[in-house]
Amino acid sequence: MNKIELDKAQSNITETNPARLGTRLKLARQTRGLTLKALSEAANCSESLLSKIENGKASPSLPMLHRLVQVLETNIGWMFEESDGEEGIVFRAGARPLIALDPLRRGEGISLERVIPYSQGHLLQCNIHHIEKDGASAGPIQHAGEEVGYILAGEVELTVGEKQFQLAEGDAFVFSSDLPHSYRNTGDKRASIFWVNTPPTF
Known part of the structure; x- marks a missing residue:
């Protein structure tokens, strides 16, 4: 470049939108019927930090984010995507x-x-x-x-x-x-x- x-x-x-990221994280967690405690234990992170992330008051590290999406059976890209519009070919x-x-x-x-x-x-x-x-x-x-x-x-x-x-x-x-x-x-x-x-x- x-x-x-x-x-x-x-x-x-x-910039990563903490509120959007938190909303998607909470949606994925609730969709899978997990409590904050269950997700925090499975992803090896603190429950209080996870709560702050879901409320847009904190941002996860990259390794932590990978652990979370693995437990939630989703994809890291979905957490950050700003729009779900029609796909393009050239960027x-x-x-x-x-x-x-x-x-x-x-x-x-x-x-x-x-x-x-x-x-x-x-x-x-x-x-x-x-x-x-x-x-x-x-x-x-x-x-x-x-x-x-x-x-x-x-x-x-x-x-x-x-x-x-x-x-x-x-x-x-x-x-x-x-x-x-x-x-x-x-x-x-x-x-x-x-x-x-x-x-x-x-």
Whole structure:
């Protein structure tokens, strides 16, 4: 992404709407007949934090969100989708939503630029992960599927299972999503990863 495209994308940032995320989380929980306590225990998170998230007063970390959607048998993309309109075919540079994962906490320094919108009709999910300097994924993530990535810019340390890999622009990776994985920006500038994965299917 060149500077002009990056500036356009940054001006089109769609902050995660905590109220919308909380509403969808609560709907998924109630649809499955789970209490706050049952969901918090199954997803290994505090009941009080979960209550705050459902009320739009807190934002989950990426690993926590993965655990929640796994227990709720839904998809992380559905939690963030702003509209469920008619699918398109082409998504122009600078017009794709850039979703900040932690607008309330600002701890992870990660935003996801949607290459294609989430849809039940797609077999793959595809985003560009933008990781600010010193940003990280806040702990290991683990779910069903397969991951493929390509480093567009910057330097990244990728941890898969017990192994760590130092990656730079032009490097690529692939691994099974059921292996615990995390990443962090180890360079002195923003890093970007073109990331494709098979979404969990339950």
